[in-house]
Amino acid sequence: xxxxxxxxxxxxxxxxxxxxxxxxxxxxxxxxxxxxxxxxxxxxxxxxxxxxxxxxxxxxxxxxxxxxxxxxxxxxxxxxxxxxxxxxxxxxxxxxxxxxxxxxxxxxxxxxxxxxxxxxxxxxxxxxxxxxxxxxxxxxxxxxxxxxxxxxxxxxxxxxxxxxxxxxxxxxxxxxxxxxxxxxxxxxxxxxxxxxxxxxxxxxxxxxxxxxxxxxxxxxxxxxxxxxxxxxxxxxxxxxxxxxxxxxxxxxxxxxxxxxxxxxxxxxxxxxxxxxxxxxxxxxxxxxxxxxxxxxxxxxxxxxxxxxxxxxxxxxxxxxxxxxxxxxxxxx
Amino acid sequence: xxxxxxxxxxxxxxxxxxxxxxxxxxxxxxxxxxxxxxxxxxxxxxxxxxxxxxxxxxxxxxxxxxxxxxxxxxxxxxxxxxxxxxxxxxxxxxxxxxxxxxxxxxxxxxxxxxxxxxxxxxxxxxxxxxxxxxxxxxxxxxxxxxxxxxxxxxxxxxxxxxxxxxxxxxxxxxxxxxxxxxxxxxxxxxxxxxxxxxxxxxxxxxxxxxxxxxxxxxxxxxxxxxxxxxxxxxxxxxxxxxxxxxxxxxxxxxxxxxxxxxxxxxxxxxxxxxxxxxxxxxxxxxxxxxxxxxxxxxxxxxxxxxxxxxxxxxxxxxxxxxxxxxxxxxxx
Numbered sequence: 001x002x003x004x005x006x007x008x009x010x011x012x013x014x015x016x017x018x019x020x021x022x023x024x025x026x027x028x029x030x031x032x033x034x035x036x037x038x039x040x041x042x043x044x045x046x047x048x049x050x051x052x053x054x055x056x057x058x059x060x061x062x063x064x065x066x067x068x069x070x071x072x073x074x075x076x077x078x079x080x081x082x083x084x085x086x087x088x089x090x091x092x093x094x095x096x097x098x099x100x101x102x103x104x105x106x107x108x109x110x111x112x113x114x115x116x117x118x119x120x121x122x123x124x125x126x127x128x129x130x131x132x133x134x135x136x137x138x139x140x141x142x143x144x145x146x147x148x149x150x151x152x153x154x155x156x157x158x159x160x161x162x163x164x165x166x167x168x169x170x171x172x173x174x175x176x177x178x179x180x181x182x183x184x185x186x187x188x189x190x191x192x193x194x195x196x197x198x199x200x201x202x203x204x205x206x207x208x209x210x211x212x213x214x215x216x217x218x219x220x221x222x223x224x225x226x227x228x229x230x231x232x233x234x235x236x237x238x239x240x241x242x243x244x245x246x247x248x249x250x251x252x253x254x255x256x257x258x259x260x261x262x263x264x265x266x267x268x269x270x271x272x273x274x275x276x277x278x279x280x281x282x283x284x285x286x287x288x289x290x291x292x293x294x295x296x297x298x299x300x301x302x303x304x305x306x307x308x309x310x311x312x313x314x315x316x317x318x319x320x321x322x323x324x325x326x327x328x329x330x331x332x
Numbered sequence: 333x334x335x336x337x338x339x340x341x342x343x344x345x346x347x348x349x350x351x352x353x354x355x356x357x358x359x360x361x362x363x364x365x366x367x368x369x370x371x372x373x374x375x376x377x378x379x380x381x382x383x384x385x386x387x388x389x390x391x392x393x394x395x396x397x398x399x400x401x402x403x404x405x406x407x408x409x410x411x412x413x414x415x416x417x418x419x420x421x422x423x424x425x426x427x428x429x430x431x432x433x434x435x436x437x438x439x440x441x442x443x444x445x446x447x448x449x450x451x452x453x454x455x456x457x458x459x460x461x462x463x464x465x466x467x468x469x470x471x472x473x474x475x476x477x478x479x480x481x482x483x484x485x486x487x488x489x490x491x492x493x494x495x496x497x498x499x500x501x502x503x504x505x506x507x508x509x510x511x512x513x514x515x516x517x518x519x520x521x522x523x524x525x526x527x528x529x530x531x532x533x534x535x536x537x538x539x540x541x542x543x544x545x546x547x548x549x550x551x552x553x554x555x556x557x558x559x560x561x562x563x564x565x566x567x568x569x570x571x572x573x574x575x576x577x578x579x580x581x582x583x584x585x586x587x588x589x590x591x592x593x594x595x596x597x598x599x600x601x602x603x604x605x606x607x608x609x610x611x612x613x614x615x616x617x618x619x620x621x622x623x624x625x626x627x628x629x630x631x632x633x634x635x636x637x638x639x640x641x642x643x644x645x646x647x648x649x650x651x652x653x654x655x656x657x658x659x660x661x662x663x664x
Contacts, residue, residue: 014380014596048346086420086595088459093526112524122526123455127420127595139493139591160664161471182591192444194425194454195527201592259471259514260533263418263459264346332492 001061002208003173004032004323005043007079007131015041020081022046023073024060025208029323031072033060043084043209048264050156050172054211082129082205083175084154089266090126090203091256092150092179093119095247099274099287106290106299107187119247119255122195124179126267130204132325136180137201137332144184144303145329147310149230149283150177151242152269153249154209158262167253168222170262174215176206176228176314176322177269183286183303206312207323218316222248226321228273230283231311237288238281242273242314306331333393334540335505336364336655337375339411339463347373352413354378355405356392357540361655363404365392375416375541380596382488382504386543414461414537415507416486421598422458422535423588424482424511425451427579431606431619438622438631439519451579451587454527456511458599462536464657468512469533469664476516476635477661479642481562481615482509483574484601485581486541490594499585500554502594506547508538508560508654509601510644515618515635538644539655550648554580558653560605562615563643569620570613574605574646638663 002025011017019042023032039056040046046053063069094100097115104111112120130136138145154173162170185199212219218226225243229236247255252268273283282288289299304310312325334357343349351374355364371388372378378385395401426432429447436443444452462468470477486505494502517531544551550558557575561568579587584600605615614620621631636642644657 013377015377018380018595045345045347048350088418088420089457091529109525114520114524118520118524120524120526121529123457123529125421125455125592127598128593137492143591160469185591188446188450190525192446192450192452193441193522193525193527194452195525197423197453197455197588198591256529259475259517259530260457261460263350266459 001058001211002029002214003043003057003083003210004208005081005083005085006032006034007081018086019044020085024057024064026064026072029208029320030075031064032075032078033064033069033072035060044087044265047154047156047172050264080133080207081131083207083209084205084265084267085129087126087129087265087267088263090124091121091266092124092269092271093121094271095119095245095252096271096274097246098276099272102274102287102290106286106293109190116246119252121252121255124200124203128202130202132205132207132323133327134204135328135330136204138304138306138329139332141305142184143182146181146183146285146303147230148179148181148272149228149312150179150270150272151175151224151228152177152267155253155262155264155266155268157264158253158257158266160257160259160261162254162257164248164250164254167250167257170253171212171249173209174212174219174224175209175267176312176325178204178310178312178325178327179269180204204325204327206325210322214321215316222250226314226316228283229313229315233309236281238283240273240275240280240283242270244275245270304329333390333543334361334546335375335389335415335542336540337413337415337417338364338366339413350418351376352417356389356396358396358404361540361652362407363396364407364410365396365401365404367392376419376597379486379488379504382596412465412539413463415539415541416537416597416599417461419458419461419597419599420595422456423453423598424456424601424603425453425584426603427451427577427584428603428606429578430608431604434606434619434622438618438625441522448578451584453584453587456532456535460534462534464537464539464655465659466536467660467662468536470636470638470661471664473637474516475514478513478515478617478635479562480511480513480604481560481644482511482602482604483507483556483560484509484599487585487594487596487598487600489596490585490589490598492589492591492593494586494589496580496582496586499582499589502585503544503581505541506544506551506556507541507599508644508646508657510536510642510657510659511601511604512536536657536659538657542654546653547648554582558646558648560615561645561647565641568613570615572605572607572612572615574602576607577602636661
């Protein structure tokens, strides 16, 4: 099942403006059936009551698959928000070791000693998540804006102290993301110890949040065993496999829930997808710049500027699993 | 005006369970009038539409003050949640220089070089905020649980790039908080650079979120010029003045909004209230422990254990401005 969120043209309440209208998407990503507001007004409310919500949404999905959904609308005429346009919990970090090694080297910092035993995690701001085709506002080119292509899971309410085994049952949906970073603001923030703040503006989500069964055997051991393809200004930039994640999502959830419960709708991100095999390219500019420095002594690729376009997509048997993120950078 | 949130005894939806029922509190803190759900179901929805909400809430407040509010209930028979039981944005840090100097010294770390020019800020988890009398769950005494008494402001939607002058108009409510820390988990998390995560379990809020006019001249220059009184296991522990905050709340908001907008309901905290004058005591155990070490060579006061009780309150002309936080620590 693939879930999307439609922008409401004339919202009557702040929640309608900010949370949009939940919709069930067709298998080809071309159509969607809006879920009646009295059933579940938005995805966050559905996740808060997932046991009730899932069968009702799957019944709409079945109608759509059988061509019986008369309320289906053509998505080429609709505007999509992020499938989950805001959430109370957004937990990210770096679960790909190769990414940590390269970006730390790029800013002259050491990876933590416990890199391979304790996940690197930070609390992000989930109050505004951009839609898949929404422009990314750039305040100042000197901030060094970078894209970061990653995968993520969405949870229902997850108790404090869950084990990785228990965490598996709380993964309700999967996502792809563009977790934008402002590279030149990071060194000061991380050296002060309190983590990313100004250096992490709003992240963006792919069109569809999908149930794990949509991935078939590619969802295994709490990892997404598929290539994540990033295209930058029309050229393929990288296609590393997300299955190389050092920590599984189950490990990451257990780590996050160690001293507190996690709310329904919490998004847990993988961090930038990165492989040890350099030939597959990268999922962010910082890695490419570091590899350039290692191989030629000089970082050549600049960070993003207004007008740049980044696209992120994941294919399974040639079919787009999450739909495509396709965003333009615009001067704020 | 003083706003509280009542626990709904038999919630019909997850939102009723998690967001509670908004209520307008009386001046003496003894009574409150529940706001009809069709007016504003909860404080978060009111903050998202504050221009409409404020006059309606003030009209209820006027009825209550004049003894005309027949729906008023006796708060001694009601259970209060946090006035804002969850929020999409929780931004905290250390705006009191003395606190930063002492806690960094305690863990053998240097304060950042730009301590006095750039606010130390981190993104916190706002998905579960504990009520004023709710027990604080303690997973493991070895984590070194500490209270942190602080003040905070609540915003309406605040655009990216606001100046400190513009930020002033976005402060809609004020709060007191107990921002619990797990001191022994902090050194590893901060040395890895990604900031607090497991070391910051759920924070707690005082009973009433109040409009700035409730403070009279004590709300000035974006600071709360009143003593914050902390009592630990029945003994007065500290009463530093919150007006000694190095950065004003306006500075902190402008800093937070530099590269992204802030959602309605965002809470911006002062960090632990701390004064250069040691005779007024402290607002957390870590500072007292460090002062003990400086003066006697040895930290004597242990961190919290199950059964401990912490109370936090702010008085103006002898009257409790926010009501009292009174929490017990319990083994999880």
